[in-house]
Amino acid sequence: MPRSYKLLTALLAFTGCVGLVITGALNPLMLIAGAGLIPGYIRFWRGMPALSKWTIGGLSTATLFLFVIDALIITGDIFIAVAHLTIAFQAIKSFDLKEPWDHLQVYFMSLLQLIIASELTRSLAFGLIFIIFLIALVAAMVISHFLKEGAIRKVRLRGPVITISILTLVVTGIFFISAPRVKGGLWGKSRAQNIKTVGFSEKVDFGSYGDVKLDSTIVMRIETSKNALQPFYWRGRTLNYFDGISWLDTIKTRTGIQKQGNTFIIIPVLPENALTQKIFLEPLDSEIIFGLGTIAKVEIDSRTMFVDHAGSVFTPEKSARRLAYTVHSTLDEPLSDEDAFHYRQFPPDLKRLPELASEITKGADTTLKKALKIEDYLKSNYKYSLKTSPPQSGVNPIEDFLFNSKQGYCEHYATAMALMLRAAGTPSRIVTGFLEGEKNKYGGYIIVRQSDAHSWVEAVIDGKWKKFDPTPPAPIPEMPSQVSLYLDYLKMKWYRYVVNFSSSDQKRLIDYISMPFLKMPEMPDIKVCGVRMLAYALVILSSSTMLFFLLRRFRIYRYGFVTVKYLKFRNFLKRKGANIKRSSTPSDVMKEAARLGLGDKAADFIALYERARFGGRGMNEEEKKKYKYKYRTL
């Protein structure tokens, strides 16, 4: 067995397992099972014999037993349990590589592992692993094909393997670029873990931001139009009701948004100074769509979208996929209802807060001046700190912040200001979202992390909702390293041009290619529907069938029809237990056939083969017929 073949099998087994492990969704204990591959393949490389039938069988049975327990009790998730099972089987298989069939099993398991992994992650590293897998798989298949034919010595493999690998990559690339885009994962819902956030549900407990502020997980990446200026307030949702412990949304009005193509229009006429943001949102446990200011239009691949009373935009359900969408928004302050009834609620047990509010706003004659005074008061008299201790029992946490600890983070400030405004008679609400984010100089986009989560206040000033941020500036966080920024840039490219390569990107590409020549008609947006799915399936099926026949042609071209039949007969005898090696001559094969009771027929068949192959005459049609007939009767 050539060393390259051994190496490829090992490589394929490892890519499958590593692809699964990097998803991080598996039980860490599986690393130990996965490590079993290392001694397995070292043994294999050195040509040591496979373990005994009984050992392998016993281990496999035990693994299956564990799988059942795993699926039912330990993980309780059959999907993850299957992933665990494949790793264990890969490890067992590495000790049991004898026949070409065993190698094929390894390839199949690796493929299965990568399919599972593709449902668990969409990371850049996985993409790389998948490309390695693809190349190695093609190379291994080519080698195994020639190995099976016993022609390994005659064929210079490097040429064909490299050519076919490159061809595969090119074809895959073309297919990727040109194939119609299908929404959703292979099995509908992806299983990628959504990022846990706070602040975007209908109920936000006071003090829940503290942990999130320490989490540097990336939430979204944003490309903005040039006219967008700092500070960036990525507005999420609003909350109107404070029960003393939590902020709630008690209005809950959501209406569907009018749709034109893939664009959802909230404000029909865009103001001139509208900002455009292209946002790549990680899967969050929330339906919120973020944007700067008030969202006017959203371009997103979705059936429906909703907007609430405060202009927050929602997808119909939590997205398990990474969302890519474009927002057109305006910083113009939205108009408010006449009385803004829902935004005047005040928790009755707060006594000292209204006193403080009236004290601060003393002397201010307009609502705007009052609001600015409160904002300024909070900004200058309190300290920003994430280290807050729970209040003494009986003391309301917001009053504890205002009068005892005098330090806190955005939530404390925003809540205090909103309540003080209400105490002073001004309708107000809490806004949750993200603040700023850091700019990645390599890609020119903005990275927003969990730690950028923020909340601020909107208040009705002269019939318009005006934004206030009473939180004093937080200490500047540590800058991420250049390397990590560059890596993130690569990831962004991966998401942008591979994972999120959309039908509009195809359109753009076609426009770009065909621009100089002719104006192509607009490609219709392709949606998943039964007929189209069937069409894709047919295309894939027919192209693979074509490939199969091409390969067969290739084989017949290489060996000739006569030899292919002879080789088939040889393999047939081998399966019947004949002792046929590469060094067996046709007459040896005939003797073996006679031993198996096929003497006369085989003799004629082999004589025909020998004459056609070595007699230098080939076969005429009649002989071919006879030859085929003999083959069939055998």
Add this chain to the structure above:
Amino acid sequence: MTNNSLKLLQERIDSVIRGKQGAVKMAIVTLLGRGHLLIEDVPGVGKTTLAFTLAKATNCSFQRIQFTSDMMPTDIIGVSIYNPDTKNFEFKEGPIFANIVLADEINRTGPKTQSALLEAMNERRVSIDRKTHTLPEPFMVIATQNPIEYHGTFPLPESQIDRFMMHIKLGYPGYEDEKSALLGQSSLDFLENMQPVITGDEILKMQREVDGVRVDDSLLDYLMAIITETRKNEKIRLGASTRGAQFLLKAAKANAFYEGRDYVVPGDIKDLAPTVLGHRLILKARTSIYDAEVIMKEILERISVPV
């Protein structure tokens, strides 16, 4: 499948030497391939009979040379004698001037005489006193040799042994064959009266046809792979020569012809390789020629046959 007259020939010889079909076939194949045959075995197993029967059955002239330690080259190739009448030296042909020459116990004589014979074998002519005398066609030497372990023998040097196309051994006949040989008529009388089944001219014609047997290019590669492997094998000190390769090809062609084919198949080469190449190999360990054939078979098991 077997060529008809060759089949008859084989049957005729088989009727004399019972149970030795393989060896007889090898002798015929060697004759068709214009080669010479070396038979190595203990005395009295039918070496001479085989050679004599072959000559008789092919209607060829036959000479037997019994090699002894005091033999001179002229005893084989002939000598020029002064004729007082013509006042000239006249060449008197030696026993080598025959179609089939049995060189019995070739290793009993010294190297000088051995080489005289072997040169004649190779060139198919003898030169004496600047005059060249062509040997008759067809011409084939069947040399017999006692195993080297026997006393009073001069083993053939490697270069000499290389000139034989094949090296076979007869071995004792099987029980039944030996028993019927005891009962059979005195073989000498029978042989003298044996009718030929084929003529020397026919043999010559067949020899020319053998040259026209087709060899596929892939089979030449296969043959070369075998030759190369004998040179690389770690158990072998000296591998097969180019002459060995030529002989193997010729033998394979002759074998194909014998089987009634006008093309060589892999089996021709593989089956004949041990007999044709075995005696040419010099092993690292000092062992007998039969071990060489065992190693040859090992080699053949390692080389893939073209398909």
